[in-house]
Amino acid sequence: MPPITRWFVKFSLVYFVVALGGSVWQAAGGPFWLTPIIIHLLVVGWVTGMIFGVAYWMFPKYSAEQPRGMDGLAVASFVLLNLGLLLRIAAEPVQTTHPSAVAGWTLVVSAALQWLGALAFVVNTWPRVKGR
Amino acid sequence: MPGASVWFIRAALAYLLSGFTLGALLLAAKGLSLPLGVWRWLPVHVELLLVGWFVQLVMGVAYWIFPRFGMTRAARGREGLAWLALALLNGGIWAVSVAVLHGPVTLAVIGRAMEVLAAATMALNVWARTRASGISPM
Numbered sequence: 001m002p003p004i005t006r007w008f009v010k011f012s013l014v015y016f017v018v019a020l021g022g023s024v025w026q027a028a029g030g031p032f033w034l035t036p037i038i039i040h041l042l043v044v045g046w047v048t049g050m051i052f053g054v055a056y057w058m059f060p061k062y063s064a065e066q067p068r069g070m071d072g073l074a075v076a077s078f079v080l081l082n083l084g085l086l087l088r089i090a091a092e093p094v095q096t097t098h099p100s101a102v103a104g105w106t107l108v109v110s111a112a113l114q115w116l117g118a119l120a121f122v123v124n125t126w127p128r129v130k131g132r
Numbered sequence: 133m134p135g136a137s138v139w140f141i142r143a144a145l146a147y148l149l150s151g152f153t154l155g156a157l158l159l160a161a162k163g164l165s166l167p168l169g170v171w172r173w174l175p176v177h178v179e180l181l182l183v184g185w186f187v188q189l190v191m192g193v194a195y196w197i198f199p200r201f202g203m204t205r206a207a208r209g210r211e212g213l214a215w216l217a218l219a220l221l222n223g224g225i226w227a228v229s230v231a232v233l234h235g236p237v238t239l240a241v242i243g244r245a246m247e248v249l250a251a252a253t254m255a256l257n258v259w260a261r262t263r264a265s266g267i268s269p270m
Contacts, residue, residue, distance in 0.1 A: 043181065043182075043186075047186065048148075048185075051189065060133055088159065091163075092162070095162060095163060096162075099165065103163070104162075104163035104164055104165070105163060105164075106163070107159050107160065107162055107163030108159075108160045108163045108164060110159060111155070111156035111157070111159035111160045111163070112156065112160075114152060114155070114156060114159075115152050115153060115155075115156040118148055118149055118152040119149060121148075122145045122148060122149050125145060126142065126145060129133065129138055129141045129142055129145070130133060130138060131133055131134065131135055131138055132133070
């Protein structure tokens, strides 16, 4: 398993546990802003992060010289997706309860980072999705 | 990777990017307090990512990687059923997405029915392939 896959999988496992921990807090009467955080920890952090990591590892080789495509794009997708998600987790509760320009623009940056992370993954993975 | 899986997975990647684009706009809208009208796109964002990305990727990878029946053309079951599932699923995603934006309930029902038929077609095709691989002990 390549190093970037290990990072994707380990981060996704942490998000999984934290999201379900958040759901315990929610069940015990946690704040209303928790719901979108839990959902995105699960669907972006856990499932999408796991898919990105495993696809990078298991999909057909791009070429003999670059079996997994451009490694820089894979690293970029890991950093951008996770940094974007973490910024969202930090800023969304603040923007929901005490809106401010700083929290608001942090969400905008978070949105851009996650989108760029997905773009990097798609650009690197697309040529590896092919028949024999 | 068989042709149907190539198209399942490429479509999933396209929905990933389009779904993330809508999600980024919605998150930016939350940050910049944009008009509430943008939130009508939320169900489309959910449809593109849950069905278009997750479900479609799983279907494509399952058709590719489940145990095969030898090396013949029919090794992955009936290829036509895989293409039918691909067409039904994507038709369903578009029908549901248009319906949640423009309101005809009938179109949403048709779209969901197409998605159910896609799932049933896929299940029918991979059911017999859900078995020991020949090299696996179980």
